[in-house]
Amino acid sequence: MIYAQEKKVSQTLWQLNELMPMSNTEYALWLKLLEDRTGITLPELRKSFLLSKLSIRMQELGITDYKSYFAYVTHGKAGRVEWEILVDRLTIHETRFFRDAKTLSFIKHAYLEKLNFEQDNPSIHIWSVGCATGEEPYSLMMYIDKYMADKNEQCYLAVTASDISHDALAVGKKAVYHQNRFTNVPEEYINHYLENVGKDHYLVNDSLRKRICFNRLNFINLDSSTVGKMDIIICQNVLIYFKRETRIQILNQLVKHLLPGGVLILGAGEITGWQHPEINAVKYNGVLAFQRVQSQLECIQQPGYDA
Template sequence: MENTDLVGAEFDELRRLAHQKFGIIVPANAQSFLDSRLRGFMSMSGHSSVAELLHEARSDGREDLLINVVEHLSTNHSYFYREPAHFEFLAKRLLPELSERLKRDRSRDIRIWSAAAAAGEEAYSVVMAMREFFGPHYQDLDAGILATDIATAALRRGALGEYKSDLFRHMPPDWKQKYLEYLGDDTYRVIQAVRDDVMFRWLNLTEPLDKLRGRYHLILCRNVMIYFDDATRENLVRNLSNLLAPGGYLFIGHTDNPDHARIYLDQIQPAIFRKKAKT
């Protein structure tokens, strides 16, 4: 195999493509880290040089290749019941509010979007939380979750719903008994009833979001905006706020900059924002 080390011009081109296509900022000091990640990717893809890889990634009709490259360069790590304070808020405030709203409006429709879903750990955790809150009445609701990401391999893993046990380390113990089935080899699968309530779709958050119907009661966009520049973050938060129902909530990551969310939404507590309800 030819030399796979990144040279300066190739590194700059990779950074440019990641930002142009997906709004992702690759730090200027990350060249050695990316070099290691790229070598691992190229050993699987069969590309003999970085130049060859970049040439093909720039070609028309090969956005899938660029997505795979970016997926290997980014940290697509999540786990179940991540940031427990969000799930406590969900159970103690958001879902009780939503339950009262559904009764008032005589509605059964709960609309939730996991906007940077990785392999579905977040979306499945929210479904489990709703099942815990509503109990047997959950079956009377139309409560599916949309889970989107640019990482196609992660979306495939999410649809499969199989995970190693370490990803459940923060989950309440009784949830593990209710919602998982053991497959052996330290692997668990989310039960079919929960998997049926999550719809996985590819979506680039930096592109127009007009295809989404909007009026979401909750949007989770956690730990992804740290990869974006300031202008991309503001545009995304504005789009997300427009897609929220009045009184709907936006959860961001504790590592995400909250400044833009404060422009469009009311901050309720750290990393939790609310759109004003109609009076």
């Protein structure tokens, strides 16, 4: 076993050593292309990441130098199709079910517990921005659905899940995951929301799948997005790939999609010092969240939290 791991590591190092060098001028061109088309910035340290992804794809296509591949990607219809494939390779889709327990606890205290069931059945519109392969939005749905079931209440739940990666979205739409993806998921959720479809794989059940809509959306096109107004927008572990100026542009666009009183939840530390006239920071330990003002602003506070 150890031998196999060592062999894998040494093979990876061997492959990296074999990577064709790229001049700084050429590297700057690739960085600019990536940033212009996706907003993503790659620090110098990630040069080996870019080189290895490009090399693998070039090998698949039988292209032997970066210059020819750059020309291929940036020209004509074939280039546009190739770019879509490359973007899938250059984006990081790391995610997990029930990744951030504090976020779920925040949603419960800050949002679910404030719903007014005396009136009509409430509706909750959620947008998972940068949803990767779907684990984040499905976790939210399971959590909220179970909350409602435990309270013997009902709500209309509709979830939009968007990402730039076609491959990642395809996994989310299929909604079939290997059992080792569920290590964080409490047993009662597995029993209730997942159906064993054989070979250690589970399908998210139909009641959740029919309430989620996966959409391809690039952050740089947020201003022309047709996504509606949301009660909760979650954008976690995404902004880290963008420079501060781009992060702020993205956040300012996301605010436009928040209903009054709606909350925007980011990954801890993903922005500092961001201010917006219609947004208040929310105080909740370990969670970075903002609320769109409403006429009577109610400040969300964690029970027992001292401001």
